[in-house]
Amino acid sequence: MRLDIVTIFPEYFAPLDVSLLGKARRRGDVDMHVHDLRDWAHDRHRTVDDTPYGGGPGMVMKPEPWGEALDTVVPPPSRARLVVPTPSGRPFTQELATEYAAEPWLVFACGRYEGIDARVIEDARERMPVDEVSIGxxxxAGGEVAVLVIVEAVTRLLPGVLGNAESVSDDSFAPGRMEALLEGPVYTKPATWRGRDVPEVLMSGNHAAIARWRRDQALGRTAERRPELIARNRLDEADRRALTE
Ligand code: ADE
Structure with a gap:
């Protein structure tokens, strides 16, 4: 997969060299490029923003540097999927992350200030798919952190990046997983720590009982923290009992 990120703060993306993603990059599984938008601003001050038409607070990113940047990073007639993070976008979900993980090429345009001149998105849409997405x-203050979030959510789904396919299909929001439940608590050794014992059932060796306990924990946690998700699950008699106890 190829990823390009256009930003006025390339330093924000140093974390992409760390951890499993950093390794995937070094292996060549993820081909990632960060570009400084100011490289396409040609005045002495490398200006990328200006005051908004119609008045109002803040500044708006000028169209010309963005137009040139996108033409250079995605030279016509080639097409990438362009992702523009903005609080007024559609929600970024695990489902969208899965869609992105299947794309050969994603380009991220990081806005700052009050956003990017709307004509940039209209113009880009004439030659490639464009998604305006919100992470919450x-x-x-800008799209950079949102892009870090999206890139991490997407790249961990790539074969070989996480190194454990099962932990992906087990995710709370994995699409295709019938259930949308929050995962319950997890434990490791030692069996007793600061006087606190690991729940006994987890050490019983009784796999059916462990599965039931985990599901009850997930149901209880979901009902408490994200009650709106409960309706997305198919519940049987035992589940309903767990929820009413
Ligand atoms: N830029 C600023 N806020 C954002 C958000 N919540 N999601 C995506 N991009 C943003």
């Missing part, structure tokens, strides 16, 4: 109902 809060406002960040």
């Amino acid at each position: 109902d809060y406002v960040l």
Whole structure:
């Protein structure tokens, strides 16, 4: 998979060299390039923003540097899937992460200030698919951190990046997984720590009982923290009992 990121803060992306993703990059499984938008700003101050038409607070990113940047990074007639993080985008979900993981080429355009001149997105849409996506109902100072989130969620789904296919299919929100339940608590050695014991059932060797216990934990946690997810699950008699106890 190829990933290109256009930003005025390339330093934000240093973490992409760390951990499993860093290894995948060094192996060549992920071909990632970070570009400084200011390379396409040609005035003495390398200006990328200006005041908004119609007035209002803040600044808007100018279209010309963005137009040139996208033409250079994705030279026509080639096409990538362009992802523009913005709090006014559609929600980024595990389902969208899975879709992105199947793409050969993703390009991310990081906006700052009050956003990018809307004509940049219209223009790009004439030659490639463009998604404006939000990572949650809060406002960040720019798209950079959102891109880090999206890149991590997508690349861990690539074959060989996580190194454990099972931990992906087991994710709370994995598409195709019938259930949408939060995962319950997990434990490792020692069996007693600071006077706290690991739940006995986990050491019983009784696989059916362990599965039941884990499901009950997941149901209880989901009901408490994300009650709106419960309806997305097919519940049997035992599940309902767990939820009413
Ligand atoms: N840029 C600023 N806030 C954002 C958010 N919540 N999601 C995606 N991009 C953003």
